[in-house]
Structure formats: structure tokens, C-alpha cells
Amino acid sequence: MILRNRVTTGVKGLDDLLEGGFPRGSMIILAGSPGSGKTIASAQFLYYGATKCDENCVYVSFAERQEVFMGNMARFGFDFLELGNKGKFKFLDMATTREAGISETLNVIIREALSVKAQRLVIDSFSAMALAFEKKIDARVVLHAFEKMMRQTGCTTLLIVEIPTGSSGLGLGFEEFVADGLVLFETIDDKRGIKKRAIIRKMRGTKHNQNYSNVVISDQGISLMPYVT
Helix, strand or coil, rough: CCCCEEEEECCCCCCHHCCCCCCCCCCCEEEEECCCCCHHHHHHHHHHHHHHCCEEEEEEECCCCCCHHHHHHHHCCCCHHHHHHHHHHHEEEECCCHHHHCCCHHHHHHHHHCCCCCEEEECCCCCHHHCCCCCHHHHHHHHHHEEEHHHCCCCCCEEHHHHHHCCCCCCCHHHHHHHHHEEEEEEEEEEEEEEEEEEEEECCCCCCCCCCEEEEEEECCCEECCCCC
């Protein structure tokens, strides 16, 4: 069943697992190890929104330069340069953020999102942004406030959280309690090599599939398929 007031993810196979898409205005964590597919999924989420749903989108980067991001995503047919020229996409480079400027950085993100009336927002990554806070409690308070502001505007936000290979911990340990949803991307060793898989750990207000899905990355982006061991 597809519920109303849903945001289509643009990731083939994912909407079917959570009643038609992410709840509009929600904050969702995409967590995973390097190379697991979370960044591609977040870019696909934005690109689909801009090209298929006529929604304005913002990508906030705390690590990657704009030209690198656009070059990498162009390999999957995601022409963010064209979207930017049309005013449908904005890239915010926050790689030089320091603790003293984190509050202003968040204000910039909110102002830019509001100025373009963004309906989809990606922060890549919250893990990098959180390093600017001296105390975990400060990061949690800010995240709560940020989530409230985005919800009021109806902007659906994806937070990318990095999990080092071999680690089982998630970020600072509180993100999953603040966010509305958690989609975990994993890379696991298989006898034939490395396998990528994903699972929805949490999604408030949504009945969701609780089984693993295979992550398939092609020249058209990312898709989820029934899990095969």
C-alpha cells in the first residue's frame, strides 16, 4: 500500500519496502561503510526529486568538492550541473567548517534551503560535521533543532553517517534516536568477493520491510533487489 504525503526515493526497490517512500518532512539517516552505496543513493534521491517531481534540492558537503561530486555522479547519468543552471539544485561546500563556525554553518544551510524552497536536502556527512562539536550533547541539541526546522518547512532531509569498516557503532551514538528513519548500507565478505546489502532499521510511522536487500550499482545508479545469500 502506498500512503499519502510520501517522498519517492528514486531508488528502485526501496519505495516498495516502506509504503511508497520516505514520510515528507522526515529526517532519515543513510549509514554505511565506505563504498557501500549511501552517497549514490542520496544523490539519486535528489536527482529524482528535481527531474521527476519538480522539487528543488540542496546537497551539503563537508568533504567533497563540487567538481568531484558532479564528475562522479555524471557517471550515473545524473547531470547536476544542468540542474544547477536551471535553479533546481544547489551545492554547498562546507569543507572548511571549524568548531567556532558550526552554528553559523548550520544557519547558512537553513537559510540556503529556505531561499531556494528546498524540498529535499542531503548532508554529507553528519559524521564530519559532528567533529566540529566539542561535546556530544551539543551536537544532539543542534540536531534536534535542525530536524524541527526542516520538518516545519516540509523538507525531507537525508543525513549520511559514516561507519568505519569493521565497526558496529553508529556515529556519535545518538543519531538514530533523533532521526525518523535509519537505512543501513553494508559491505560484507563473500566467498566470491565483496557483497553490498541494505536494510531498513527504523522508519517512524511506516510499516517497513525488515529483511536485507541486495544493493546493485550499475551505470544508472543504485537499486535494491531481494536478498540472495
